[in-house]
Amino acid sequence: MENRWIAYLIPPFIVTLLLVAGSQFVFIQNSFYQDLGLGRTGTDLTLVNYLKFFTDSFYLKTFWITIKVSAIAALLTLFLGFPIAYVVARMKSKLAMFLLAGIVVSTFVTIVIKVFGLIIIFSADGVINKTLLNLGLIERAYSIIGTQEGVVVGLMHFTIGFSVLLLYSVVVTVPPSLEYAAQIHGASRLRVYQRVIIPLCAPGFVVGGLMIFNMCMGAFTSAALLGGGRVLTLPVLVQRTVMMEVKYSTAASIAFVLLVSVILINLFSLIAIRRLRSARLVVA
Amino acid sequence: MNKITKTFTSVAIAVGMVSAVATSASAAEFDGVTLKVATWGGSWKANIEKIIVPKFEALGGKIEFVTGSPAANFAKLVAGRGRAPFDVMEVLDAQVGDFAQVDFLQPINLDLIPNKVNLQPFQYNETYVGSWNTQETICYNTEKFAELGLAAPKTYADLAAPALQDKVSLPDINSGAGLANFGGVIYAAGGDEQNIQPGLDLMKKINATKFWTRGGETKTQFESGDIYAAVVHAGWCTRAARAGSPVMTVHPEIKPGVKGLAKEGWLGIMKSSENVDAAHWFINEYLTTDFQYEYAINSGVFPLNQDAIEKMKTDEINAKLMELDSGAISSMLRLDYSKVDKTSWIDGWNKTLTTN
Structure with missing residues (x-):
């Protein structure tokens, strides 16, 4: 019975393989030839593009900044998204559906519009700077453009909707009766969170966190617009390498490093968490 | 019967000849030609749509746009190994060195660009014709x-x-x-x-x-x-x-x-273009006083056409913020x-x- 259903997955798998893996293969293959500029490549297979990436401090720092801003954005997004997801999941009124619909709609608003909204809010004459200046909390308007903090805010803005939807689907799988049972046995609300809700949602946090991290690692628009040319992440660097220098092989090698690093970070995270859980079960 | 046949044949031939002559007389210069122009979007494209497109359509042709920065369009060219999805392209001075390393442009027949008289001699050559500067x-x-x-x-x-x-x-x-x-x-x-x-x-x-x-x-x-x-x-x-x-x-x-x-802007004709005459026509139209002035006002670039430069002097903001003296412009870095x-x-x- 199960095998019969699996057969239905074969056509989409083939289409995906052809469209995604096929094109990626051509791109990645290009990364193993020396870049001669203007789209031209050498004829011999070589690792020179990768050697340059891993020996040049500029590329390594860009790589590190990409991981850092993505990780911070993923953690903060989870932290912000979970309370919203929890409240919406536990709502009994029809308002929950409206809120969910609102989140879905806002999630699909193009990122360029969202980022320009952020730029306006955070501009020198924007609401935030004016409020802080009026309250005397800052002496001079602060700009988020061209800062790593700005890129983190942009990435959070990009992923917060997804995170709420992801975490909502996790919270609804936790029966409210478990929370009631804990409270009946004397647990405070905080204790219920610590001992019931968060442990039961933990696998969802991990998977959701990794998905958001993956989105942030590949995000271009937020990083390009809010980085203001001063903060470079790997996707921005790939675009600059293709558009400005027309160095396809170099760009392909950067993209491949990004792809492999995302896969490895995901694998190691899942393995580490599985081992941690096993160790905790043994202790228990 | 023979007479009727002969008369009918003569009339048919006469009608055919007349209609053929009439058709060729009404055939416009660029009937069926679709010229693809690579330029920026926004006001750049709008200027061309406003002034050049109607003239080209009156000659039977159609202009389509491939919008993007010259860098993006150059990347498209490289990706297509010179097989351009456009006939004529805006080129920046900073790209001239890149183009020199690849064989993507064809020579321009300057005889087909009479409006080059509006430019200074250093603003055109056999590969590029100047379009604007900033x-x-x-x-x-x-x-x-x-x-x-x-x-x-x-x-x-x-x-x-x-x-x-x-x-x-x-x-x-x-x-x-x-x-x-x-x-x-x-x-x-x-x-x-x-x-x-x-x-x-x-x-x-x-x-x-x-x-x-x-x-x-x-x-x-x-x-x-x-x-x-x-x-x-x-x-x-x-x-x-x-x-x-x-x-x-x-x-x-x-x-x-x-x-x-x-900073100088240039126009080049792609080697892969099959609409060479139309591309020359387009470049020539680009250099008219009307178009150069319209471009300068709407897109903020500076015209190369001397009459358009004179017209620029009538605008108070241009006169205040731009250098309008030809000698001073020529001596810029x-x-x-x-x-x-x-x-x-x-x-x-x-x-x-x-x-x-």
């Missing part, structure tokens, strides 16, 4: 400078004033104006195409709040108060002025005897891109000016 300036907010007690800037180094920290926007090296203005800063700091370090040091000292990729960003930033000065072409400053920002331009002192920096090692410029920029 006056790269320091655009600054006069009110904010007065508030801060700062005198009008004279050169790039004045933008490094402590009061302007985080209030200056410079062109990203990735933008269309990036190489030109970086070159201007290098020269002003005492370097040249081979010695870029003085320029990098000065750029670092200026500590721009943002490196813009599109000049329009600076207009928005002036309006929002995010910046008090920007290095940008005069056209964007005139737009900010027309929108009500209290801005003024300065043509920076670059080196003794050289004031101001110019123009980089020799054949001496620019783009890779090392970008490498130096990335390592010095990004927060990485």
Whole structure:
């Protein structure tokens, strides 16, 4: 019975393989030839593009900044998204559906519009700077453009909707009766969170966190617009390498490093968490 | 019967000949021709749609656009190994060196461009015909400078004033104006195409709040108060002025005897084009006084057509913010891109000016 259903997955798998893996293969293959500029490549297979990436401090720092801003954005997004997801999941009124619909709609608003909204809010004459200046909390308007903090805010803005939807689907799988049972046995609300809700949602946090991290690692628009040319992440660097220098092989090698690093970070995270859980079960 | 047949045949031949002659008389010069033009979107495309497209359609043809920056269009060309999805293309002066290394353009028959008489001789050759230029300036907010007690800037180094920290926007090296203005800063700091370090040091000292990729960003930033000065072409400053920002331009002192920096735009015909006559026609139309003036007013570039330049002088904001003297325009710095090692410029920029 199960095998019969699996057969239905074969056509989409083939289409995906052809469209995604096929094109990626051509791109990645290009990364193993020396870049001669203007789209031209050498004829011999070589690792020179990768050697340059891993020996040049500029590329390594860009790589590190990409991981850092993505990780911070993923953690903060989870932290912000979970309370919203929890409240919406536990709502009994029809308002929950409206809120969910609102989140879905806002999630699909193009990122360029969202980022320009952020730029306006955070501009020198924007609401935030004016409020802080009026309250005397800052002496001079602060700009988020061209800062790593700005890129983190942009990435959070990009992923917060997804995170709420992801975490909502996790919270609804936790029966409210478990929370009631804990409270009946004397647990405070905080204790219920610590001992019931968060442990039961933990696998969802991990998977959701990794998905958001993956989105942030590949995000271009937020990083390009809010980085203001001063903060470079790997996707921005790939675009600059293709558009400005027309160095396809170099760009392909950067993209491949990004792809492999995302896969490895995901694998190691899942393995580490599985081992941690096993160790905790043994202790228990 | 024979007579009837002969008469019928004669009439048929006569009708056929008349209709053939009539058809050829009504056939327009570019019937069925679709000319593909690679240019920017926005006002650039709109100007062409307003002035050139109706004329081309009257001749039976159709113009389609491939919009994007010249860098993006060059990347498309490289990806297609020269098989261009367009016939004629806007080329920046900074790309001339790149095009010299590939065989993507075909010679231009200058006999088919009679409007070249409107240009100066150095503005056309057998590969390119000039289309516009820009006056790269320091655009600054006069009110904010007065508030801060700062005198009008004279050169790039004045933008490094402590009061302007985080209030200056410079062109990203990735933008269309990036190489030109970086070159201007290098020269002003005492370097040249081979010695870029003085320029990098000065750029670092200026500590721009943002490196813009599109000049329009600076207009928005002036309006929002995010910046008090920007290095940008005069056209964007005139737009900010027309929108009500209290801005003024300065043509920076670059080196003794050289004031101001110019960036040139060119048009080239793709080797793969099958619409060569139409492409020549298009370039010729680009150089008319009407189109050059329209372009200058709407897109903020500076015309090459001498009559259009004269017309520019009638506009108060242009007269105030742009250099309209032909001698002064000719003596502005123009980089020799054949001496620019783009890779090392970008490498130096990335390592010095990004927060990485």
